[in-house]
Amino acid sequence: MPAVLDSLKTIPSDAILGIMQLFRADEDPNKVDLSVGVYQDESGSTPVLECVKRAEGEVYAAEDTKSYVGIAGNPGFNRGIEEILFGADHPALAGGRAATVQTPGGSGAVSVAGHLIRRAKPDARVWLSDPSWPNHRQLLGLAGVALEHYPYYDRGANRVDFEAMCAAIGTIRPGDSVLIHGCCHNPCGADLTRAQWQTLAELCERHDVVPFIDIAYQGLAEGLEEDAYGVRLMAERLRELVVVASCSKNFGLYRERVGSATVISPDRERSATVASNLSNIARGIYSMPPDHGAAIVARILSDADLGALWARELDEMRERLNGLRRLLAGKLAERGTTTDFSFIANERGMFSFLGISREQVIRLREEFHVYLVESSRINVAGINQRNVDKVADAIAAVLQD
Ligand SMILES: Cc1ncc(COP(=O)(O)O)c(C=O)c1O
Incomplete structure (x- = not known):
């Protein structure tokens, strides 16, 4: 047999x-x-990083349990990451419209976000840039999301083919998602200009497309604030937005597996519903996030010197x-x-x-x-x-x- x-x-x-x-x-x-x-x-x-070494020592000294962290992760980490992504005074944060879960790396965040999109709208497709990080296909495919591609990099001209990108996004069905690299595009390195982000925000608004921003290299293009331009603009302009982030590169915490998935909802009530779904999905994939890396990041972000x-x-x-x-x-x-x-x-x-x-x-x-x-x-x-x-x-x- x-x-x-x-x-x-x-x-x-x-x-x-x-x-x-x-x-x-x-x-x-x-x-x-x-x-x-x-x-x-x-x-x-x-x-x-030296800041990681120091924070790690402090976290280790203060640690008094190995019990689970909550499903959504370390609240200090989640808040700190939201502030880095959106800016502490962003109206979406003040309005209670952001729901964040700590995830095992940016990869875990892509997976959680994919499951959420599938649960919210089973026939929604996620549009990936051509080319994109190869694991997007694997992570979102395993989450059961249907994938499509939009043109992005013109290999002959070595630049973003923004006209072709917009033309493709203009044909996307309302409720579909378009995955955009927040900065430092992997693999091509060609990023959107501020004017292009603005055009894209208008396009997503007009066509009811949900931007899904993957920002895995914040701070490594132009600066921590500058690199968040697209994320912040989209959060201002659109009622719904998905942002996945990674601390692998900008904190050098690759093997500790630290990332986050944030969803901006139209209002506080819907955000609470989204938060419950994010936690429920995380529970169903890996149950609880790891503690160590996120505790380090939370420590760094809560201490002025670090x-x-x-x-x-x-x-x-x-x-x-x-x-x-x-x-x-x-x-x-x-x-x-x-x-x-x-x-x-x-x-x-x-x-x-x-x-x-x-x-x-x-x-x-x-x-x-x-x-x-x-x-x-x-x-x-x-x-x-x-x-x-x-x-x-x-x-x-x-x-x-
Ligand atoms: C575009 C992009 N997204 C997400 C990730 C996820 O990184 P990690 O899961 O290591 O945090 C990477 C890593 O290479 C990436 O390049």
């Missing part, structure tokens, strides 16, 4: 994991990894990323490449597409020991003063022949 498990097919491991394995096996001492999805400092490590230290460390990460973008674009320009790479300096966050072919990506790896994913997405944070010339030489070489 066949075993039930015989029907399962082996799922090929993530393409990025395959690249990581090849990188590890490469014995070249000057190999460069631009494929990873985490921030790296000049020495190539992903450090624990908060100021975090702001400085975040500024440092952002300035490093933006500096590396200018550095790489400059080095490529010096080499007189036929492609104009100035777009890399203008894009934001950790990722950009080089826009080279799959064959050229393979040559970079096999001949020059420079590793990136096949889509040609690079993690800018993998560049440093020691390897930037090697990377620029390698890119120029594969473009030449």
Whole structure:
């Protein structure tokens, strides 16, 4: 008799994991990894922030139980995150229209939000940007949400194709959701301008489309406040809004799994109903969120000195990323490449597409020991003063022949 498990097919491991394995096996001492999805400092490590180290010590010293936190998570964390996202004085907060749950990472937040959308409107579709973070499809698909795509990045022109994006959103059914990256678009690095956010807000309002903003890199594009422009505008203009956030990158808390899902409702009464549903969904997926990472964030956000230290460390990460973008674009320009790479300096966050072919990506790896994913997405944070010339030489070489 066949075993039930015989029907399962082996799922090929993530393409990025395959690249990581090849990188590890490469014995070249000057190999460069631009494929990873985490921030790296000049020495190539992903450090624990100093503000996190200090807060962690204080949390540890004060901890007197390992009993569960509530389903919705740490209230101080939830309030602190709402203030970072919307600003402490935002009318949506004052009006009691925001409901937030702490989630296991930004990924957990996408999942909770997907389940909520499906529960609220079973035939609603969520529209993803083309391209988008690949796990959006997996997380929302498992939540049972039907997915569609809208055009976003023009790979020929290396910019957002805003006309095509708006044309597609103009055809979306009322009640559908459009998932927008709040800043530092993953994987393309091309963000919306303020004028484009305004046009988009009008469009969503006119067509009764619910914006679903995923902001996983707040503070790493232009600044903590500046990066929340789209979130705050949408919360002012629209009656309903979904915002999912992650503390993985801006607090460097990747493995602690800290994120949040916030829903803005038309009024206080409906917000209470939404809050009960968010908690009920969280209960059904993972029951209770983990404590540690959110307790650290809550501690940082409630202490002026720790908060100021975090702001400085975040500024440092952002300035490093933006500096590396200018550095790489400059080095490529010096080499007189036929492609104009100035777009890399203008894009934001950790990722950009080089826009080279799959064959050229393979040559970079096999001949020059420079590793990136096949889509040609690079993690800018993998560049440093020691390897930037090697990377620029390698890119120029594969473009030449
Ligand atoms: C666009 C986007 N959303 C959400 C996440 C979720 O991150 P995490 O679950 O690690 O907090 C990521 C991480 O790469 C991301 O790039």
